Amino acid sequence: MVSLPFLLLAGVLVVATSFALAWPLRAQRGLFAGIVVAVPVFALSLYSLVGTPAGLEPAQRETPRTLAEAIARLEADLERDPRQAEGWRLLGRAYREEERAEDARDAFARAAKLAPEDVGAQLEYAESRAQADPRSHFDEEAIAILEGVLRDDPDQERARLFLGIARRQAGRDAEAAEIWEPLLPGLGPEAAAGLREQIDLARQAGGLPPLDRSGADAPAAAATEGVRVHVALDPEFAARVRLDPRASVFVIARIPGGPPMPVAAQKRSVAELPLRLTLGDGDSPMPTQKLSELSEVEILARISSSGSATPQEGDIASKAVRVALPSSDIVELTLGADH
Known part of the structure; x- marks a missing residue:
């Protein structure tokens, strides 16, 4: 039992x-x-x-x-x-x-x-x-x-x-690059680009040339799966409010008018703002509810100084943006615009 x-x-x-x-x-x-x-x-x-x-x-x-x-x-x-x-x-x-x-x-x-x-x-x-x-x-x-x-x-x-x-x-940089390289074929375009950059930095530190990029990025933009999101702070808000760089930033996709449980989510930090990411099926907390199976979602971002995933008083949230799926557009979210 x-x-x-x-x-x-x-x-x-x-x-x-x-x-x-x-x-x-x-x-x-x-x-x-x-x-x-x-x-x-x-x-x-x-x-x-x-x-x-x-x-x-x-x-x-x-x-x-x-x-x-x-x-x-x-x-x-x-x-x-x-x-x-x-x-x-x-x-x-x-x-x-x-x-x-x-x-x-x-x-x-x-x-x-x-x-x-x-x-x-x-x-x-x-x-x-x-x-x-x-x-x-x-x-x-x-x-x-x-x-x-x-x-x-x-x-x-x-x-x-x-x-x-x-x-x-x-400090074993060449080994780090060699260990990471097999990960690239299984990644989405955005994640692969980020990892490829780190591999090149490691190879450079290890005295090796950068990776051969011929054809690596050709169909990437068109083949991107999920919803691409850009999250930034409102300039006026950022100028007058000092945020803890360690505070959590949650970026979520949820069903419009549905339950509060997100269908996809990522957790970042204020220090990473502005940031770009892609929400996809791999970010779903519920294996039975995939982002790719939906025709429409609502995307929003929220800053939580407590680090809690549950919305609390004092959190700073963006306006929710409704997106029809599949979408090739980048969803723009602004934090602090209403504060």
Whole structure:
């Protein structure tokens, strides 16, 4: 039987965590948009958890009012039965959402130890070690995990991405470029252009010529899938308001007049503004609802100083723009125009 606290916490976290790309280095996030596949919906991964009798108590059936309350219930459940790898992963993600990097690392470590054959658990642990590092660097243990995953599965994209970053951090630039290059064929035009730029920088630092670009960008613009979006701050607003560069910027697509759950979303930071991105099926938090299956969406952006994916008082939002799909136009969103 599935333990109810796990389900409750999953319900609280699913919207928030689906916005975040699995990403160890904030400074690199804008350049590698679209590379990391959206985090799977937590509720669908909980089928393997073992329930406890305490989960049947009336108090446990009440929906937690805050993330902190949900985390406390999950911590208590894991204290009763610490052998649940998926529970530790869920707790690690919750800690990460609260920016408790060291606690998240320790929770992911428990999950990785309990599930040594689970590639997802190993990658989350390696990533969490970089997030908990003061310099956001992958240490020797994290690198060993990434190397092991790639030895077993050379097509594992997240491991390849992270290992390339680790090589670059260590000054092994030519190796970083070599590790990243196999990722290019599987990327969309915008993400490929960003990665190609980083590969060229790494090759230059490693004493190598840039990549051969002949024909690389030919049909890119016409073949772009998804919705292209440009997000910028209103100039007058930017001149009189000082924003925290670390504040989160959420760019979402939703069904006009439909439920608040987005059909596609990306999380960036104020420091990246102005920014360009493409929302596509890979950004969907719900695998059963794809952007490409819709005829019309509403696109908007929102600045959240708290980092929460749930709209809160004080957030700065753009006007929503309705877009008929498929669309080759760039959606222009302006933040702060009404403030």
